[in-house]
Amino acid sequence: MRTIEVLVDRDAVASGAAATGEPWQYYDLGHGWCTYSFFEQCQHRMACARCDFYIPKNSSKARLFEAKENLQRMLASIPLTECERAAVDDGQAAIAALLDRLTDVSIPAGATPRELGLPSVVNMLPTAEVRHGTPFAC
Secondary structure, eight states, X not given: OOOOOEEEOHHHHHHTGGGGTOOOEEEEOSSEEEOOTTGGGOTTTTOOTTOTTEEEOGGGHHHHHHHHHHXXXXXXXXXXXXXXXXXXXXXXXXXXHXXXXXXXXXXXXXXXXXXXXXXXXXXXXXXXXXXXXXXXXX
16 A cells, blocks of 8 residues: 555635646645546556646656667667667657647746747657668768
8 A cells, every 4th residue: 555645726726626627636646646536446647748737846857868869869869660760769758748738837936938939859869760780882
């Protein structure tokens, strides 16, 4: 059995926003928040990066950039099969989506990065396929 902290947005409850479907319960996953009302019954629990109910914490932004860099390094330095390449591409898309969602998370001063006009996602560098053992053609 595991205990998880649940935060309740009292303003959403008091204003009636919770009754219209706005999130009001936030399950603390450590790296982000889950707003799914039936979190304890979720079949996909702990595979949250692609879930619409997941809100990444701003503190996880550095780890997301590191993961993004690691995925790009795999594309540049490791020969991958088509399936492996598809998995890396899928992972990059998921990380980019999470970083984009963080542009709507308020900083301590109150504004969001989007309101400040900061870019949401740093563009990936183009990659070229490297084939080991094939002769170089001029």
